[in-house]
Amino acid sequence: MSKYLFLLLLIPFYCAHANTLDLTKYDTDVAALLREYQGQDVNSRPVLPSVLVFNESEQASTYVDFKRGLILVETRSKAQLKQAVVQVLLTQIDPKVIDAQTAQDFGLISNKKKPFFWGQIRDQESKPIEFEWRASRYADYLVNNSQKINSRFRVAIYMVKNHSKIASGKYINFARNSGQKHGINTDLIMAIIETESAFNPLARSRSNALGLMQIKANTAGRDYFSLVKGYKHTPSSAYLYDPEKNIEVGTAYLKILSSRYLSGIHHPKKREYAVISSYNGGAGNLWKSLDSRGNRTKALARINKMTVSEFYWFLTHRHHRQETRNYLKKVSSKQKKYL
Numbered sequence: 001m002s003k004y005l006f007l008l009l010l011i012p013f014y015c016a017h018a019n020t021l022d023l024t025k026y027d028t029d030v031a032a033l034l035r036e037y038q039g040q041d042v043n044s045r046p047v048l049p050s051v052l053v054f055n056e057s058e059q060a061s062t063y064v065d066f067k068r069g070l071i072l073v074e075t076r077s078k079a080q081l082k083q084a085v086v087q088v089l090l091t092q093i094d095p096k097v098i099d100a101q102t103a104q105d106f107g108l109i110s111n112k113k114k115p116f117f118w119g120q121i122r123d124q125e126s127k128p129i130e131f132e133w134r135a136s137r138y139a140d141y142l143v144n145n146s147q148k149i150n151s152r153f154r155v156a157i158y159m160v161k162n163h164s165k166i167a168s169g170k171y172i173n174f175a176r177n178s179g180q181k182h183g184i185n186t187d188l189i190m191a192i193i194e195t196e197s198a199f200n201p202l203a204r205s206r207s208n209a210l211g212l213m214q215i216k217a218n219t220a221g222r223d224y225f226s227l228v229k230g231y232k233h234t235p236s237s238a239y240l241y242d243p244e245k246n247i248e249v250g251t252a253y254l255k256i257l258s259s260r261y262l263s264g265i266h267h268p269k270k271r272e273y274a275v276i277s278s279y280n281g282g283a284g285n286l287w288k289s290l291d292s293r294g295n296r297t298k299a300l301a302r303i304n305k306m307t308v309s310e311f312y313w314f315l316t317h318r319h320h321r322q323e324t325r326n327y328l329k330k331v332s333s334k335q336k337k338y339l
Contacts, residue, residue, distance in 0.1 A: 213250030
C-alpha cells in the first residue's frame with residue numbers, strides 16, 4: 001500500500017476547490033491550516049517547511065502540520081479514512097530508507113521500530129500507539145466520530161501539548177555531537193531546527209532548502225564540503241534529508257558564518273545574534289542593514305560600538321528584511337528551552 005503513497009509538498013486537494021470550501025464548518029486550527037492554501041495557485045502559495053501534504057489519490061488527503069501539532073485526514077469513504085489514519089499512526093517517515101525524491105516508501109511500517117509519531121500522538125485512553133491493533137482501534141474511534149464536510153469524511157488528530165519536546169528528543173544527540181565538533185551551542189542548533197522546520201525531517205521550501213535545518217545544497221552545502229571537508233561537492237537531496245547529516249552540515253555552516261563571514265565582531269553574544277540573522281538573511285544583508293553601501297568594515301565598526309542590547313534591538317527593528325527581524329526573535333526565544 002505505502003509504495004503508492006506520493007509525497008506532495010504543499011499541493012493540496014483544496015486548491016481545486018478554493019471557491020467552494022466552507023471553512024466555517026472546520027475547527028479553528030484546521031481552518032487556519034486550510035486557509036493558508038485556499039485560493040492560491042501552486043506558484044504563488046507560500047511554502048511552509050513545517051507542513052507536509054500526502055496524497056494517495058484524489059480520493060484521500062493527509063496533512064501533517066508539525067508546528068501546530070495537527071494531522072488532518074480526509075477521504076471519500078470511511079473505509080479509506082480508517083486505512084489512511086492507521087497508516088499515518090504507524091508510519092516510520094525515515095529519510096534514511098525512503099526515496100526522498102518521490103517518497104514512494106512513505107508509510108513504511110516496521111514491527112521492529114516504534115512509529116515516527118510514537119508519544120506525540122496518544123489514543124482515546126491516552127496511550128502511545130506502537131502496534132497495529134492499537135492503531136486500528138484508535139482509527140475506529142476517530143472514524144466513528146468523524147465529520148462529513150464537502151462530500152469528504154474528515155478527522156483531525158491532535159498531537160500532545162509537548163509534541164515539540166518529544167520530537168526534539170529524536171535529534172538532540174545529533175545536535176550535541178555536531179555542536180561539540182564545531183564549537184556551536186546545542187541550544188542554538190535546536191532553536192534553529194525548531195524555527196526552520198518544526199522538526200519535520202522532510203521539510204522543503206520553495207527555494208529548495210531541505211531538511212531539518214533547511215540547507216540549500218548549492219550554498220551552505222557547497223560551503224560545508226569546500227571549507228570543512230576540503231573538496232568541492234554539492235550534496236544531494238537524499239543526503240540533506242538524512243537528519244544526522246543535515247544537522248552536521250547546518251551546524252558546520254553556523255561555524256563558517258561565525259569564524260569566516262562574520263569574523264571581526266568581538267563580543268560573542270553579538271556575534272551569535274549576527275550568526276542567527278545571517279543564517280536567515282545572509283551576511284551581505286547584515287552589512288547592508290548597517291551601511292547603505294554594504295561596506296563590511298564600516299558595518300563592523302558600528303556593531304562593535306553597540307552594546308549587546310543595542311545590537312539586538314537594531315537587528316529586530318532595523319534589519320532591512322522583516323523576515324530576518326522576526327527570525328532572530330523566534331530563535332533567541334526558543335534557545336532557553338534547550339539550555
